[in-house]
Amino acid sequence: MSEKRKYRQFTVEQKTEVVLAGLRGDRSVRDVCREYEISETLYYSWRDKLLEGGKVALANPQTRTPEHAEIAELKKKVASLERSxxxxxYELDVAGELSRDWT
Known part of the structure; x- marks a missing residue:
């Protein structure tokens, strides 16, 4: 019989704390990983995700992602359709008033 392995769950705050401890540079990444009992691979994965998230957060809102550009384009289309x-x-209201005047 095999037992199901239990993995520890880290909160976002815990992951951030670990990555920042490694980025401070006062001790090696290896020491930080030993202290928190995680693998260096996991540490570097968290670090890359944190740094990538920071890039997105600091990016110019106009050039963040293709999704943002698509949303902006769709908003323009909606505004154009609403104007139309x-x-x-308005044209129907005017036509209705004119047709009432003919009778």
């Missing part, structure tokens, strides 16, 4: 709908609604 407004014009057509």
């Amino acid at each position: 709908l407004g014009r057509k609604t």
Whole structure:
């Protein structure tokens, strides 16, 4: 019978603390990993994710990701369609008033 292995769960705050401890430079990454009982591979994975997240957070809002560009384009389309709908609604109101005047 095999037992299911239990993995420790780290919170975001714990992961950040570990990565920052390694980035401070007052001790080696190996020592930090030993203290927190994690592998160096896991440490570097967390570090890369933290740094990548920081890049996204600091990026210019206009150039963050392709998704942001797509959202901006869709917002422009919605605004254009709303303006067109407004014009057509106005035209129908005017046409209705004119047709009432003919009778």
